[in-house]
Amino acid sequence: MIEVNGLRRRFGPVVAVDGVSFSAAKGQVLGLLGPNGAGKTTTMRMLTCYIRPDGGTASVCGHDILTDSIGVRRSLGYLAENSPAYPEMTVGGFLKFICDVRQIKGRRRKAALDRVVPMCSIDSVYHQTIETLSKGYKRRVGLAQALIHDPDVLILDEPTDGLDPNQKHEVRKLIGAMAKDKCIIISTHILEEVEAVCSRAIIVARGKVLVDSTPQELKDKHHASLDEVFRKITRSKCA
């Protein structure tokens, strides 16, 4: 469902993504791990057509990110860093606006809202303006807009950032439940999250893929916890 071939992107002198390649299939939850500044967000922003790569390419459900950005955007749901939204809108107003943008109308719109609002536990804040929400609720609204069109691919940048432990657990459960029918990429710093939900782990540092494996294989190979493996790999390769 996702093919990434030699993606590159620089910002002035900074090489943010330096020839990243991987593929991901339906049924997989792929965790993108890496230290701060490793290039995870930039990779996601290129995959979701928010920025263009300087080199390489990628496709999402057969749609090329360079030549068919509309096809890509239709196929995926994206939860961006910091859950961007319109602060003055109510939660309900914002989700209806997203439905309009995605041309989900009439009964389909009602069904979409009835599905995502309880799924993301945002019933109690439905009539509240987004600027009055806590960080955790803003994150859940961001998740709801990513899920509203029931896309085949989900790209979630630190999906549990700002959530309390109960909500972290709920969101991980939700990701696990959706995994069977979708291809999901999450970025995270929380290694326990990788163990809980990811069927695959890609470790990146300085814009390059260092490891592409399963969490279990990584632990078995290094005879260590995922936390220790992460530190060992990113420290030795970044030193």
Ligand SMILES: Nc1ncnc2c1ncn2[C@@H]1O[C@H](COP(=O)(O)OP(=O)(O)OP(=O)(O)O)[C@@H](O)[C@H]1O
């Ligand atoms: N718009 C931008 N302009 C200039 N530099 C940028 C821009 N976006 C990203 N960078 C730089 O590119 C590098 C990779 O950043 P990126 O946000 O992709 O990393 P990340 O792995 O997501 O980090 P974190 O875990 O801290 O969110 C960093 O050095 C960052 O400062």
